[in-house]
Amino acid sequence: MSVKIEVGAGGIPHNQILIYGLVGSLVLIYLTYLNTYFQTEYFAFFGGLAAVVALLWGTDTIKHLCSYGLGTGVPSAGMIALGSGVVAALFGATTGPFAPIVTIIIAAIIGAVAGLMANAVVRMDIPVMVVSLIELAIVGAMTVLGLAAMACGTFEFLGMITGTVTFLGFTMLTYETSVIGGGIIAVIFMLGAIAIQHPFNACLGPGEQQDRTLMLAAECGFLSMIPVAIISFAFIGAYAALIALVISIIGWLYTYQQYIELSKRDAYAWLDAQPIMEPEEGGA
Amino acid sequence: MEEIVFGIGITALAGALATVAGAAEDTESDIGSQGDPNSQVQLAPQMGYIHRIFNKAVAGEPPAYGLWVALGAGLAWAFMAMQINPILAIVLGSALAVFVQGVYATTAYLGRTASLAKFGQPVYIDILKSMTTVTMAHAFVAIFTTVAMCHLMISALGHPFPLPLLGLVWGIALGAAGSATGNPFYGKERQYQEQKFGAGVPISASGNIVRYAEAGQRNSLDNGFFSAKLGGPASGICFGLIVFFELWRTVVFEELNIWGPIIVGVVVILIFAIIDRYIEVWARKNFGPYTTPEEASS
Numbered sequence: 001m002s003v004k005i006e007v008g009a010g011g012i013p014h015n016q017i018l019i020y021g022l023v024g025s026l027v028l029i030y031l032t033y034l035n036t037y038f039q040t041e042y043f044a045f046f047g048g049l050a051a052v053v054a055l056l057w058g059t060d061t062i063k064h065l066c067s068y069g070l071g072t073g074v075p076s077a078g079m080i081a082l083g084s085g086v087v088a089a090l091f092g093a094t095t096g097p098f099a100p101i102v103t104i105i106i107a108a109i110i111g112a113v114a115g116l117m118a119n120a121v122v123r124m125d126i127p128v129m130v131v132s133l134i135e136l137a138i139v140g141a142m143t144v145l146g147l148a149a150m151a152c153g154t155f156e157f158l159g160m161i162t163g164t165v166t167f168l169g170f171t172m173l174t175y176e177t178s179v180i181g182g183g184i185i186a187v188i189f190m191l192g193a194i195a196i197q198h199p200f201n202a203c204l205g206p207g208e209q210q211d212r213t214l215m216l217a218a219e220c221g222f223l224s225m226i227p228v229a230i231i232s233f234a235f236i237g238a239y240a241a242l243i244a245l246v247i248s249i250i251g252w253l254y255t256y257q258q259y260i261e262l263s264k265r266d267a268y269a270w271l272d273a274q275p276i277m278e279p280e281e282g283g284a
Numbered sequence: 285m286e287e288i289v290f291g292i293g294i295t296a297l298a299g300a301l302a303t304v305a306g307a308a309e310d311t312e313s314d315i316g317s318q319g320d321p322n323s324q325v326q327l328a329p330q331m332g333y334i335h336r337i338f339n340k341a342v343a344g345e346p347p348a349y350g351l352w353v354a355l356g357a358g359l360a361w362a363f364m365a366m367q368i369n370p371i372l373a374i375v376l377g378s379a380l381a382v383f384v385q386g387v388y389a390t391t392a393y394l395g396r397t398a399s400l401a402k403f404g405q406p407v408y409i410d411i412l413k414s415m416t417t418v419t420m421a422h423a424f425v426a427i428f429t430t431v432a433m434c435h436l437m438i439s440a441l442g443h444p445f446p447l448p449l450l451g452l453v454w455g456i457a458l459g460a461a462g463s464a465t466g467n468p469f470y471g472k473e474r475q476y477q478e479q480k481f482g483a484g485v486p487i488s489a490s491g492n493i494v495r496y497a498e499a500g501q502r503n504s505l506d507n508g509f510f511s512a513k514l515g516g517p518a519s520g521i522c523f524g525l526i527v528f529f530e531l532w533r534t535v536v537f538e539e540l541n542i543w544g545p546i547i548v549g550v551v552v553i554l555i556f557a558i559i560d561r562y563i564e565v566w567a568r569k570n571f572g573p574y575t576t577p578e579e580a581s582s
Contacts, residue, residue, distance in 0.1 A: 075343040163365075176446070177365055183446030187358030190351040190452060194343055194388070201341060202392040205326075205399025212398070216391055223387055227355055227380060234365040256387070263394040269406035276334050276501055279404050 011210030014060055018135065021057020022104075025050040025142040029100045032149045036097075036156075041240035045247050047149030048228060050142060051192070052221030052251070058139030059199040059217035060210075065132035066200060074204070077136060078197025084110040084133075085140020086189050090180075093145065093157040100155065103141045111137030136196075143192040144185070147228050150244060151188070152179045152235045160185075163235060177234070184231055191227065195220035212262040219259050222252035291535035294440045298433045299528030302458075305429040306523030307516040309349060309458050310466030312422035314511035315415055315504045316340035316389060318348065319463045321471030324493050326396065329405035331491030336408055338415040338504035339396050340389040345467075348388075349426070349459030350452050356381035356427040357434055357451025364447075370435060378428040385427075386420040415504050422508075430454055433527065441531065454527075461523040466515030474510055 028050035034043040062077050088110055092103025114137065115130030126132075149155040152163075163177030175181040179188075199216040203209075225248035233241040264270050269277070317325040317339050325339045342348045360377030364370055390412055397407045434450040437443040443450060475493040479486070497506050529552050537544030 075347055078343070079347065165365075181446065182361055182365070183449035183452075184358055184361070186449045186452045187354050190347075190354045194347060194351045197343060198388060198392070199395075201343065202395030203399055205396060206403075207399040207401040212395070216395060219391065220388075223384060227359055227384060230380065231358055231362040234362040256391075259391060260394065263398040263407065266398040266401055267394075267407040268401040268404050271406045271408050271410075273410040274406070274408065276336055276495065277404065277406060278334060279332055 014064055017057050017060045017214075021053055021060075022138070024053040025057070025146065026100055026104070028053060029142065029146055029149060029155060032153070032155060033097065035153050041153040041236040042243060044150050044153040044232060044236055044240055045225075045229070045244035047146040047151075047155070048221075048225035048244065048248060049146075051146035051150070051224065052218055054139045054142035054146065055192075055195055055199075055221040055224075056214055056217045058136060058143070058196045059213060061132050061135040061139065062197060062200045063208075063210075063213065064128055065126070065136070066204075068126045068128070074201040075194075075197045078193045078195075080114060080133065081136035081140035081196055082144065082189050082193040083140070084114055084137035085142070085192070086144045086185065088137060088141040089144040089148070090157070090185075092141065093148075093155055093160060096156055099157075100142070100145060103145055104138050107137040107141035108134050111135070139196065140192060143196065144188055147188045147192065147224065148179055148185065150225065150228050151184055151232045153232075153240065179235065187231070188228065191224040195224045207266055209262070209266055212259065212266060215255055215259045215262055219252065219255035222248055222255055226252060288536060288539065291441060292532070294436055295528060295531040295535055298436050298531055299524045301429040301433040301436070302527035303520040303524030305426045305433070305458055305520070306461055306465075307512070307520035308422045308425035308429070309345070309523075310462040310519035311508055311511045311516040312419045312426060313345050313459075313462055314467065314470045314515060315422065315508040316419050317504065317507075318342065319345045319471070320467035321475055324471065324475055324491060327491040328493050328495075329400045329403040329491075332403070333491055333493065333495060334403075334405055335493065335495045336411060336501050336503045337493070337495070337507070338393060338411050338419075340392040340416075340419070341396060342385075342388045342392050345459035345463040346456045347459070348385075349462075350456040352381050352385050352423060352427050353430045353434075353455025353458065354448055354452035355384060356431045357455075358448035360431055360435070361447040370439075374428060374431050374435060378424055378431055381427050382420050382424045385423045386416050389416050389419055411503060418505060418508060426458065430458055437531070441535070457526060458523055461526060462519040465522040466511065466519035469515035469518070470507055470511055474507065 028046045031046035032043050035041055058081060062074060065077060066074050085107055088103050088107035091106050092099045095102040111134035112130060115133035118124050119129045145155050148160055152159050160179045161175055161181060162173050164171050165174050165177050179185055198220050199213050203213040203216060229241060229245035229248045232244055313319055315338060317337055318341060322341045325337050328335050356378040359380050360373045363373035363376055393412055394407060397405055431451055434447055434454055437450060438447060477494050479489055495502055533545040533548040537548050
């Protein structure tokens with residue numbers, strides 16, 4: 001299982017995407033801290049943008065990892081990424097303002113352990129396994145932290161486990177109506193896990209092109225932002241959530257339309273209500 | 285006693301919802317060639333068999349339905365937290381989850397087909413337009429019934445999990461039931477009608493799926509009709525029984541002993557294993573080319 005197949009050669013080198021993804025998602029997550037600084041909620045949408053950047057990087061990592069003949073393993077790679085990531089993100093969130101940095105470190109450790117297990121114990125012997133799983137765990141953690149920050153306006157643990165409920169005119173703090181207590185973290189987990197594996201899973205094949213796959217990754221990221229923005233109406237102010245929703249919808253419309261254009265460019269033919277075009281040498 | 289009777293009523297209602305969910309789920313995934321049948325639909329153009337079948341591989345069905353149902357439940361939960369009536373909240377949540385499902389379906393078809401350009405497989409836009417909407421409609425039924433079932437478990441049976449988490453668990457179970465029960469009807473038999481019944485898929489026949497219908501060319505709506513007849517109801521019974529027995533054993537036997545439901549669960553699994561084995565042996569004896577080696581070669 002360690003024969004490397006070149007998929008979609010060319011394009012932006014992976015290390016460049018790695019650096020942009022890591023720095024970009026870190027900076028964007030820290031921009032949500034402006035909420036705490038200015039005591040508002042309007043900057044929550046930066047969390048979603050951090051998730052989009054992280055997903056772009058994660059998609060390229062999955063492409064590298066899965067070029068070692070892991071066809072059906074593409075969705076599994078997304079699951080392990082977010083599975084490692086959600087643990088790291090929840091642990092990191094307890095460390096206050098240092099949360100994103102601690103999250104990255106913890107995710108790297110979890111990813112390394114998972115990678116070493118896969119190579120040494122399960123004996124998959126894939127050269128890039130350890131590095132890829134470290135990257136995927138960080139991507140998963142940043143996605144969870146970013147989308148959770150988008151839903152409740154902060155990446156700090158206390159904000160994720162307290163929600164407000166209005167009862168007979170009194171506002172009370174409860175655990176049940178929070179991001180973690182209400183189970184919204186499970187929705188974020190699945191949104192991230194499907195969004196990270198979908199771009200490469202959907203575009204794999206001999207005609208895979210990096211720009212099309214990455215455009216789909218951005219589209220999946222913005223698409224995941226839309227439900228999180230709607231859920232955030234339950235946690236943050238209506239105007240802040242509305243800003244997040246509008247940004248998600250604009251980003252999604254743009255990337256979706258670009259993705260369709262790129263698919264049109266790469267497709268063999270773009271037909272509407274036409275019969276099967278049998279190949280000339282006769283397949284059937 | 286009244287509590288148990290009420291619990292059994294809720295259990296029956298949840299089982300009925302689950303049956304509808306399973307049937308809709310399998311029909312949806314078969315129209316999209318998701319899960320079991322997908323590898324052959326994906327392979328066919330590479331072997332020279334250009335087809336007009338929808339190919340929307342979002343992920344395996346369990347993770348995909350884990351997302352759709354968890355998303356529907358999460359949005360419904362958020363709407364309920366905003367003081368919206370639960371029924372309206374579940375409808376709105378399911379509708380938004382179906383929107384996400386539809387977008388994923390279109391990008392999957394476009395991506396997979398565009399990457400097969402080398403083999404001359406064109407993108408048929410009419411497939412995208414007509415079949416995505418049909419899968420979305422079926423997905424709505426599956427998501428709505430499953431989220432409604434999860435809401436019943438919480439509000440009527442007092443399940444301690446929050447709605448989105450319960451949605452995730454039952455969504456994965458729903459996808460697994462449809463994937464394991466209904467898909468082989470389409471993936472192993474209908475795609476290979478030209479092969480001998482029960483012969484499996486020999487390597488020489490890989491990718492040689494049925495591409496022409498009774499009249500004209502087969503598309504995935506034909507597979508929808510087929511799935512609604514066999515695979516869908518089978519998946520529905522499967523998922524309905526899973527939900528029914530899961531709740532029934534807890535509702536009825538928890539009062540007697542805390543270990544009661546666990547013991548009953550093990551007994552139910554054993555009974556079903558015996559029934560399944562009996563049906564399998566009976567079917568092998570009566571159908572298919574592999575009863576004995578001599579018959580297999582004839």
